[in-house]
Amino acid sequence: MTTDAPAEQIGFADLRLRPELLRALAGLGYEEPTPIQREAIPPLLDGRDLLGQAATGTGKTAAFALPVLQRISQDGGGAEPSALVLVPTRELAMQASEAIHRYGRDLGTRVLPVYGGQPIGRQLRALERGVDVVVATPGRALDHIGRGTLRLDSLETLVLDEADEMLDMGFAEDIDAILEGTPADRQTVLFSATMPARIDAMARRHLRGPVRIQIEREKPAPGETPKVRQSAYVVARAQKPAALGRVLDVESPEATIVFCRTRDQVDQLTETLNGRGYRAEALHGGMGQEQRDRVMGRVRGGTADLLVATDVAARGLDIEQLTHVVNYDVPSAPESYVHRIGRVGRAGREGVAITLAEPREHRMLKAIERTTRRQIRVEKVPTVADLRARRLELTRAALQESIVEDDLDRFRVVVETLTDEFDVMDVALAAVKLAHEAGGAAVDEEEIPEVAPRGGRGDREGRGAPGRGPRGTRAPAEGMTRLFIGAGRSAGIRPQDLVGAIAGESRLSGRDIGSIEIADRFSLVEVPASAVDEVIRALRGTTLKGRKPIVRRERDRAG
Structure with a gap:
C-alpha cells in the first residue's frame, strides 16, 4: 500500500496499544500517529512480517518499537533478547535505543545499544544480566554472536532499519549471517528509504509474505526549495521565557509559531509572554473550534504575532506570513522537528527555525542534525548589548524608510527653527532619541546566565x-x-x-x-x-x- 494523503484521523488508542504505552506517548507529546505508524502498527501487532519504504523523519522508530514493546510486555521478558534492531551507525543505535527506552519506561523494558567505540565490558555485563531489546550495528552484533554473549534462540522480532544504508556501508554479509542464526519463526521487519533490487532480493530471502507499505515524504512544489536557517540556544529551563523573548526581540519576526509539548505549557507560556508585552495567542486541543477560529483570525489579521501551540493543534495550519518556528523544548522525536520546520522556508522564502535546548538536551540536537542532514548552529543567547544594538538598528531602518518614502516638508519649519539655536547634529540626535523611545525600546537589563551543554546525569547544572x-x-x-x-x-x-x-x-x-x-x-x-x-x-x-x-x-x- 502507498500512503500519499492524510488518512482518517485516528489516535494511538485506536491501534490497540497497551495503556502503559499510551501513557508514555502522551507524556512525550505524541497525540496522533504519523502515516507510517498508522499503516505499520496494526499488521506488526498481528505478527506479520513487514517491508516498508519510508524516509528518515517519517516516524519509523515508533512504528516498529511500539509493537515490539507490546509483544515483550505480553510474553514477559527473559534472559535473552526478544527483539534485535539492526541499524547502520552508532548514532542511530543510540537514538533508537533512547526512543525505545522512553516508550517502554512504564513497562520496565531493558534496552541495550550495542555499537563499536563503546567499552565492550559494559555491553557484556548488561547482556549477562539479561536484556529485552538489543539495538546494534551489524558488525558489533556479529562480534557478540561469535563470542556467545548475544544469544538469539529466543528472538521473536528482528528489525532492519535503514537497510539500504547498511548495504551501502558493506554490511550485507554480516546481515545475512545474523539472519541465518535467528529462529525461523521470527517476525522480520525491514525499513528502507529506497527499494533497489538488492533490498527486494533480501526481502524475498528472509521475509515471509510481508505486508508492503510505502510512505511518501511530503515534497515541496516545483521551484519551492525550502530554505531554513536552523539555530539553537542552550539555556537553563528557568531562563527559557527570558531567553525566548530576547531571541525574538533580536530576530524581529513577522509571525512565529512556538511549539510546546503540552496544553498546560502552552497556556503558561502564552500568559508569561503576554505579561512581558508580546502579542501571543494559545492554540491546543482543549479549545473549541470557535475559539480556534478566533485565534487564527487574530494571527492572520496581524493583531497577534506569536502563536503558542501543540503539534496536533497546529497541524494543517497555513499562515502565509509565518517566518519563524520555535521549539520551546527539543522535540522528543527528530521527525517532529522535521514536520515543524517544514512550515517555514517555502516558496523560495527564507525561514528560521530556533530551538531552546536545556543542557541535558544538547546531545538530542545531534540526532536531529542527522535526520535533517543539516547543521544546527548552537549560538549564544543575545546579551543586553546585543539587544540594544539591534533596537538601534531597527530605529535606523525606520528612519531611513521615512526619509526615502515620506513627505517630510511639513516638519521643515521645526528643524529650521531649532537649528537657529542648536547644532543640526544635536537636533538630529534628539529626534532619533524620541523615535527610538517611541518604538518601545526599553531593554531588560538582566543578563541571562550562560550554561554549558551537559552530557551525563552527574553533571548537575x-x-x-x-x-x-x-x-x-x-x-x-x-x-x-x-x-x-x-x-x-x-x-x-x-x-x-x-x-x-x-x-x-x-x-x-x-x-x-x-x-x-x-x-x-x-x-x-x-x-x-x-x-x-x-x-x-x-x-x-x-x-x-x-x-x-x-x-x-x-x-x-x-x-
Missing part, C-alpha cells in the same frame, strides 16, 4: 543556582517534595535568593536543593522530603527581599 529550571506540572523527583513560596519574579526573587535562604537557614546545602520554578507571584522549590518541615520553619522565620512570604507544601494544581 549549578546545583540550584540560576541555571536550575522548573519542572512545570511534572511530579517532583523521587524523594523530593515541592514547596510553595508566596513571592516570585514581581518581588525580585531569583533562584540564588531561594538557594541562599534555604542553605543559610537550614542544614541543607545548595546541592541538596532540587529544581526551582519562579513565576510572577510565587515560586516552587524542590527539597528532600525528609527536610520539608525544617525548611518550612526556617523560611517562615526569615525574610526574602524584605518581606516574610507564605511558605507551605505545594497543593495539587489543576491542569
